[in-house]
Amino acid sequence: MDDGVRALLLVALPTDLVVGELTHLYQHGDAAERRAVLRALPLLPIGAAAVPLVQDALRTNDSRLISGALGPYGATYLDDHSYRHAVLKCVFTGIPLGDVAGLPARADRELARMLADYARELIAAGRDVPPDIQPLIDAYPEVGAP
């Protein structure tokens, strides 16, 4: 079943049932069901209530769930620390940063510092630095060139 169809079913739920139903569907869902829940979040009248689901998805190593978690909903409701770690997680799991909601607007100096440190680790290990992190580092020259 398509993510869009699942989203339509969620949107059709009575408002007072949405959070409970969503949480149940996510917690007992397979990977495709979880991704569909994550992608539907910006369409639902739930405020910040689904942040724990987003945090759960960000603890996985499944790039479908991580990308789903870092959509417009995650970009709106994740606190700065969680958002930065989520972006780093994308870098680690090979998710292109162009697909990440909230960038470059939510990129800050601390994220640039983390990415510059990571680039230094990669260089020390003789490994390649992913090109899409460079613009985020360059925006804050004070964190130092990797």
Next chain:
Amino acid sequence: MRIFDPHVHMTSRTTDDYAAMYEAGVRAVVEPAFWLGQPRTSVASFVDYFDGLIGWEPFRASQFGIRHHCTIALNPKEANDPRCAGVLDVLPDYLAKDQVVAVGEVGYDSMTPDEDEVFARQLELAIDYELPVLVHTPHRDKLAGTLRTLDVVRESGIPPERVVIDHLNEVTVEAVRDSGCWMAFSIYPMTKMTEQRMVRILLDHGIERMLVNSAADWGRSDPLKTRRTADAMLAAGFSASEVDTVVWRNPVAFYGQSGRLELDEVDVDELATFEGNSIRRGGA
């Protein structure tokens, strides 16, 4: 060559791995409790997992002539999941067990307030139970995470020689060396650390307080990386005795602080069973 792999998740490995490890010289392993790749939804799942680490898995290892010990903890990643908070309450039962040689893996994943609290609580447990601690360092924001780890260890009051900081690399090794904690390196096929880089680090920083592990688990990993690193050390000019220090005497000295290591040769009894079950599929 005798090898002690101080960090390997054998629950995720096959009997062929055990046979190959024995063939390569592995005679003892420590299996840290960790994350299983997908979240556990209740404390009961941890209890079953911990029971396996002190029950079925040492039995499997013994069938291949390998001594198996474990470390027990709530891992940093699941420290963030409110469904798992009760794991801290069951830890004392396990930390008293003969096969448990440390508290671990503890430490940071995303450096959240929940992780801070669970890490500090488990360092207190290690002090109470007079056990060493195996500390995982985060993949993301590794240097900052390692420095914060060392601060937390210092504040806890645990003697640094009872703590090993794992998954180090060229950027994080120096701060750990200066702290007095033990330094551990996970040698992976694709990420973390290669055996050639490991040899370079040993040449630069010496072999004192150094541990090398395969950290083999359900991911791309290789339980023979300890042997490969030992071979690379010999090729680089380290003596057989220096290699023995890194792959045997150091892990024995570190986990020996628990007073619980049993390293006598295993008398393999192929007809043995564990609670009536054997590893001979259909053979008995």
